[in-house]
Amino acid sequence: MSVIVSAAQWFADPTRWSGPDGIPQRLLEHVEISAGSVAIGALIALPIGILLGHYGRFGNVAINISNVGRALPSFGVLVIAFQVFGLGNLPILVALVALAIPPMVTNSYVGLREVDPDVKEAARGMGYRELAQLIRVELPLAVPLLMAGIRTSAVQVVATATLAALIAGGGFGRYVIDGFAQQDYTKVFAGAVLVGVLAMATELSLSGVERLLVPRGLRLLQAPVARRATTFKTA
Amino acid sequence: MPDGVFLDYVDPWVNWAWLSTHIPLFVAALQQHVVLTAIAVAGGLALSLPLGIAAHQWRGLRNPVLGFFDVVYTIPSLALFALLVPYTGLGIVTAEIGLIGYTVLILVRNLLVGLESVPPDVLDAADGMGYRPLARLFRVELPLALPAIFAGVRIATVTTIGLVTITALIGLGGLGQLIYKGLIENFHTPLVVATVLSIALALVVDLALIAAQRVAIPWSRDTAR
Numbered sequence: 405m406s407v408i409v410s411a412a413q414w415f416a417d418p419t420r421w422s423g424p425d426g427i428p429q430r431l432l433e434h435v436e437i438s439a440g441s442v443a444i445g446a447l448i449a450l451p452i453g454i455l456l457g458h459y460g461r462f463g464n465v466a467i468n469i470s471n472v473g474r475a476l477p478s479f480g481v482l483v484i485a486f487q488v489f490g491l492g493n494l495p496i497l498v499a500l501v502a503l504a505i506p507p508m509v510t511n512s513y514v515g516l517r518e519v520d521p522d523v524k525e526a527a528r529g530m531g532y533r534e535l536a537q538l539i540r541v542e543l544p545l546a547v548p549l550l551m552a553g554i555r556t557s558a559v560q561v562v563a564t565a566t567l568a569a570l571i572a573g574g575g576f577g578r579y580v581i582d583g584f585a586q587q588d589y590t591k592v593f594a595g596a597v598l599v600g601v602l603a604m605a606t607e608l609s610l611s612g613v614e615r616l617l618v619p620r621g622l623r624l625l626q627a628p629v630a631r632r633a634t635t636f637k638t639a
Numbered sequence: 640m641p642d643g644v645f646l647d648y649v650d651p652w653v654n655w656a657w658l659s660t661h662i663p664l665f666v667a668a669l670q671q672h673v674v675l676t677a678i679a680v681a682g683g684l685a686l687s688l689p690l691g692i693a694a695h696q697w698r699g700l701r702n703p704v705l706g707f708f709d710v711v712y713t714i715p716s717l718a719l720f721a722l723l724v725p726y727t728g729l730g731i732v733t734a735e736i737g738l739i740g741y742t743v744l745i746l747v748r749n750l751l752v753g754l755e756s757v758p759p760d761v762l763d764a765a766d767g768m769g770y771r772p773l774a775r776l777f778r779v780e781l782p783l784a785l786p787a788i789f790a791g792v793r794i795a796t797v798t799t800i801g802l803v804t805i806t807a808l809i810g811l812g813g814l815g816q817l818i819y820k821g822l823i824e825n826f827h828t829p830l831v832v833a834t835v836l837s838i839a840l841a842l843v844v845d846l847a848l849i850a851a852q853r854v855a856i857p858w859s860r861d862t863a864r
Contacts, residue, residue, distance in 0.1 A: 407725040474797045475841035477804040479815055480834030483822045487830070563715030567805070570822065580721050584808060589725055596721035600714045607713050635745050637798050639715055639805060 410590040411597065425578070427598065433574030434602060438561045441497055445504030445557060450550065453509040457516025457546070458538055466513035470634045473506025478564045478638040486571035496568040503564055504557040507636040511553025514633035515546030544619045551614035552632045555607060562606050564639035566599050576602060654828045664829075665817065669836060672803050672813025676844075678735055679799045680792065683742030690743070691750035692776065701751065708744035716741070716805050724809065734806040741802065742795040749791025753784025786859030789852045793845055800841040804833075814840075 414420065420427055456466045481502060485495035519542045527541040543550070569577030579595025582588075615623075658665075694700040711719075716737055723733045757780050765779045804815030812819060814833040821830025852859060 471794075471797060471845065472842075474794070474801060475838050475845070477801045477815070477818070477834055477837045479804045479807065480818045480830065480837060483818055483830050484834060486822070487827060559713055563717075566715050566717050577717070580717055581808075583721075592721045593725060596718040599718040600722070603713050603715050603718070604710070635712075635748070635794060635798075637712065637716075637741060638801055639717065 407590060407593050411594045414590050414594045430574060430576050430578060430598075431602070434562070434565055434576050437493060437496055437500065437568065437573065437575065438558065438565050438606075441500035441561050441565075442504050442554065442558045444497070445501045445561075446508055446554060448501070449505040449508035449553070449557075450512050453512030453553070454516055454538075454543070454546075454550075456509075457513040458542060460517060463513065463517070466509055470506045470510040470636060473503065474636060474638065476503065476638065478503055479567055479570075482564070482567055482571055491572055493573070495571060496565070496573045500561050500564055500568075503638050504561050507556040507560070507634050508553035511549045511556065511633045512546065515549025515553075516542055518549070519545045545622065547618050548614065548622070548631055549633055551610065551617065553634075555610040555614070556632060556634065556636050558606050558610055559603055560636060560638050562603050563599070563637075567639055650825075650827050652827050652831050657828055658832060661829075665814075665832065665836065668812075668814045668817050668833065669840065671811065671816075672800070672837070672840065675731070675734060675738065675803045675806065675811060675813055676796060676799045678731075679738035679742055679803075680796050682735060682739040683746050683795055684792070686739065687743045687746035687750060691747040691754070694747065695751060695754045696776075704747060705744070705751075708740070708747060711740045712744040716802050717808060720806065720809050729810045731811060733809055734803075734811050738799055738802060738806075742799060745795045745798065746788075746791045749787045749794070750784060753787030754780055756787065757783045785856045786852070789848070789856065789859065793848045793852075796848065797841045797845050800837060800844065804837055813837075 423429065453466060456462050478499070482496065482499045485499040489495040489498065523541065523545065524537065527537045532541065565573070565575050566577035566580060568575060569581040576595055576598040579591050580599065583591030583593075583595055690704055694704045714722075719737045719740070720733055723736055727733045727736065761779065761783065762775070765775045770779065803811075803813045804818060806812050807815030807819040814837045817829040817833035821827060821833070
């Protein structure tokens with residue numbers, strides 16, 4: 405029997421759709437830990453990237469942090485966090501936040517840096533104070549890259565959260581890891597489909613949010629292509 | 640027998656005595672790590688150079704090629720390996736299909752950025768000097784795209800070094816094997832040392848590539864990000 409057919413049967417089984425190991429519960433766990441990590445990561449990373457970009461300082465740091473982040477093996481980081489913090493969500497959260505920060509810093513730095521200096525001067529000329537200029541002129545213009553950073557981080561966090569099953573975390577990774585342990589490759593395959601779909605859905609829904617947030621003027625000016633200042637993949 | 644002899648033992652982050660007698664273990668893992676990474680980057684280059692050049696020559700190919708590999712890149716590596724296992728088994732074929740697939744997006748995108756940033760005046764001058772399209776591509780456009788290609792190779796290599804650790808779950812892993820061993824045996828030394836070695840390998844290789852780039856194409860700046 406082909407694995408696709410057996411995976412389809414796996415999904416058709418009504419017991420998969422309820423209970424503590426059911427798909428809705430695993431989805432909730434996966435989304436909860438991922439959303440929490442991205443939110444905490446954004447609270448740390450965005451102010452740093454935005455301020456560095458606004459003042460144009462420490463550009464090398466802001467850009468190289470992505471290269472350092474890329475060098476971190478997510479598997480090792482998760483396992484070390486597990487050894488430090490023990491069982492529970494804390495080690496997963498710490499590891500995921502650490503991996504979420506670099507792309508958001510780099511993208512928001514580049515986004516702020518790329519705001520046309522003439523536009524900033526015009527804002528000054530119109531009497532904007534520095535804070536108003538930052539909030540009402542620079543940030544809206546940087547939305548595409550700010551969102552690119554959040555999107556990149558979110559997709560990577562969702563991917564890395566799959567590995568959290570190795571350190572007793574929940575989420576869709578459970579199916580993949582348990583399936584490997586039980587040599588139940590139907591379960592592995594079905595889990596992989598769920599993880600893949602969730603990663604795609606994260607990318608697409610955040611692209612949708614970006615489209616809502618980008619100012620109309622920018623939308624008219626630029627082709628609606630997904631832009632990123634970094635490529636970043638940790639899991 | 641006295642009680643608690645073993646319970647008193649606190650596992651240090653690095654047990655140097657154990658480490659010093661198990662160095663071959665780390666050398667072997669490091670070796671596998673380097674080989675898996677080298678195959679992925681070399682395979683990625685072999686695929687993405689023709690793909691990127693084709694996508695540059697025939698504009699209609701550009702978005703389908705980038706779109707396809709963008710989707711591949713979005714798939715979490717563990718999921719991609721798991722989807723491939725029923726077809727290609729546990730082992731190096733599965734690992735490399737995934738790892739190569741991920742490098743292609745980075746490499747093709749950078750190649751296209753490089754080729755597209757060649758100034759039109761330069762192309763005009765090359766045409767005026769009588770270059771045919773193929774000669775222009777190889778002797779004018781590709782050399783000018785080299786800095787961007789190099790940046791892509793750096794990003795692809797560092798990314799792959801990190802991802803190789805995850806192939807531990809399909810029986811490979813390089814240094815990831817030792818991270819897995821440490822996790823399963825609840826023993827700090829292998830997992831801490833292997834994680835540090837993986838980071839060190841990525842940084843050393845990145846610096847080596849920067850040095851190589853400065854020697855090979857001294858007119859370029861370091862642009863990877």
